[in-house]
Amino acid sequence: MNLNIGINLNETITDAVVDQLIECDPSLAERSREDIPRTCTANRILAAIGALTSLPVFLKIKDFVDRNLLEESDPSMLNRGMFVPLYRDTEQIYIAVANPWDPTGEDTFSQQFPDLEVTKILAPVAEISQVIETVSRTTGPSQSELDAIEVENSDDEITDFNVTEKHAEPLAQLVAKIVSDGVKDRASDIHIKCDKDRVHYSYRIDGDMGEKYEIPIKLKDRIDAFLLNLMGLPPEERAKRPGISGRFTVNYLRRSIDMRFERHRTYRGYHVTMRILDKSHFEAKLGVGSLAFDSATLFELEKVMAIPAGIIVMSGPTGSGKSTTLNAMLRELNRPEDIILTLENPVEDEIQGVLHCDIKPNEFNPMIASFMRSDPDIILMGEVRDLDSAELAIEAAITGHKVLTTIHCPRASQIIERFEQLGIERWKVAQTLKAACAQRLIKLLCPYCKIKKTGLTEREIRKFNLDDEWRDTPIYQRNNDGCGECGGRGYLGRSALLEIIPITPEWSDQLSKGVISPYELELAVRKEGILPSLRKSGLQIVKEGRSDLEALRKIIDMSATE
Ligand SMILES: [Zn+2]
Missing domain, CATH: 3.30.450.90 (Beta-Lactamase)
Structure with missing residues (x-):
């Protein structure tokens, strides 16, 4: 029997842990013993180990780690015994361990600090491993790590x-x-x-x-x-x-x-x-990390996600992080009362509770009926790339489903034309499309070596089509030589820029009657100036000193004004 929490325990101990799980939750006794670890979360199993060994359990340890103590330790040793030092005072040294029966951590520190008492606390393997990774990152790969x-x-x-x-x-x-x-x-x-x-x-x-x-x-x-x-x-x-x-x-x-x-x-x-x-990159959440959109963008995104039925499309070139954002949206929408089905090729990011299907393009048509019978509330389609997938999206939306998908085209307003090129009539798209979004990833300046720049030249103002206020706006630019933190690149990490065009009933009506073109809609939305656009969000990030105009120019056409 395996507890599946990333540590190896012998049979006697595993049995004792299962007994402890049953003691905490007697309803488990109805199941077979082999089944019990599978039905319990890793944290619950860890809690049982804590109860069994009378050790406290910390689910998060990153903020408690004494960096100096950590950096003095040998990462390969930490990795072998899955432990990290946390804190030291005059009498004790506290260490986090994943496996309380493995003596490596205790032995290491009682040899290093013979006068101190080693006190253990329990923490999940993933937490400890991430802390160890932060030290091994700065020292390059050691043989034992490889x-x-x-x-x-x-x-x-x-x-x-x-x-x-x-x-x-x-x-x-x-x-x-x-x-x-x-x-x-x-x-x-x-x-x-x-x-x-x-x-x-x-x-x-x-x-x-x-x-x-x-x-x-x-x-x-x-x-x-x-x-x-x-x-x-x-x-x-x-x-x-x-x-x-x-x-x-x-x-x-x-x-x-x-x-x-x-x-x-x-x-x-x-x-x-x-x-x-x-996976540690995938589990992106809306509002944090690379998806740390400003509050106006998050507000619009939440409004879009709340629509009861219809298609939400994310457009952008390859590598613009479209599916990362859609998956983050799916995580937000993931509730036990809804059935979520994904049709992807291949499946990249598995979310618990979601039905992921790996499906080849030529399998789409024969399987549509079967998908619809599985009665999903929300469908995520990896990409609309041909008539079959486009028809499935439209059909699902018409029958009251919420559909999230991506499409290859540069501008949000071109989404409708792309559907038309694939053979769908405009009125069908206009009536089912609820939000047309576009996304880009902008490189962020390395905060350790970025260079401050006071004001822009006349030429730059013209080149980037900026307002006069930029003349005196203090901004930052990339250090071409970079530094150790960014590996000489001058940039470190990326952030997503998002443009959202919600298709209101009024726009939908005008689009299907052919009164306005999708591009005219984009212009009208931009003129209102309320909704987040790629250019607006990009310039905001530059103003905040998190990126520079060069990085922005590489991902969007700066010659067009607002
Ligand atoms: Zn740097």
Whole structure:
């Protein structure tokens, strides 16, 4: 029996924990013992362990950590025993442990501080692992950290590879480093490309491709074969297919991270793209982090989300974070009384309680009836990309469902035209579309090295089409040399800009009668000046000193005025 909370406990202890769970909640006794850990949340199991060992439980520890104490500790040791030091006074040292029966933490600190008493508190593995990650980030990958990366063995073939080909180990190490560096630097993708006489890999971070790292050309085929093997594919596959897609899981500091793999044949060999689907980035919430919209935008978004039925479409280019925002909206809408169904290809962000379906484009049409019979209240469609998916969205909205989806087009007002191009009549779109949104991600200045700039030149004012008030507005710009915190990039992280055009009954009527065009609607909305627009939100972020005009110019056309 496994408790599934990220620590290994022997059978006797596991049994005692289950007994404790039953004692806290006698209704559990009706279930089979194997079933009990599965029906309890990790926090509840942790609470049971706390009761069993008479240790206090802290669900959040990040704010209690003594940074100095933490930085003096060896991250690989912390990782091995899953513990972190919290606080020290003249008599005691407090440490957070995930497994109270593992003596590593206690031993480490009683050796280091023989005069102090070590006091343990319990904390979730995920919390402790995130704290450890903050120290290992600044020191670069240690050997033991790279060793911590294990590839999840999901079938026999992979186990065979590890056992029989011992000589392949340095290669496994190299792949582990490529992946762990990417996760550590919060890269979204890892690219491996073949040139005539070398292979190189690089990362996409905050939307930009970074430095290229070289790998000897002799490893070209072995890396390729190793990666295919991670997905249980024999190397012969690469000769058969021009493109290969797949998925595998890696373990990074005990966190499992899904990797989406795409490989296509090129003239010189291959080009591999690995998308890092790191859950800790996904669990984005509206109003915080990269989705920290201003209050006016959040207000409009909440209004849009409250519509009882109809389509909410998010537009924008690839990599503009459309699905992250939709998933964050879905999290807000996720209530036990509603059935939420998602149709995605592939599923990227699993939300508890939501029915996720991985569906290929050609499966759409035959499955529409079956989806509708499953009686969902809210449907999230990954993308409207052809007539089948467009028809499903319209049909679902007409029959009273709330539909969230994305579409490929630059402006919010072009959403209606895009539906028309796919073969849907305008009146149908006008009557079902409730909100047309557009999103971009703007790079944020590194707060550690950004440069203050007083006022703009006449030329800049004209170039960016700004008001006179900008002449004396103090703003910041990027430090081209960057610093250690931003890895020399001058930018650190990104934030989403959102434009929302709600289609009111009045607009809907005028659009379906053809009295106004979608673009005229956009102009009318902009003239009112109340709703959030990409340009307005972008300039606001620049004014707040969080980004610069160069970054804004790269994502929206600044030659157009408000
Ligand atoms: Zn910096």
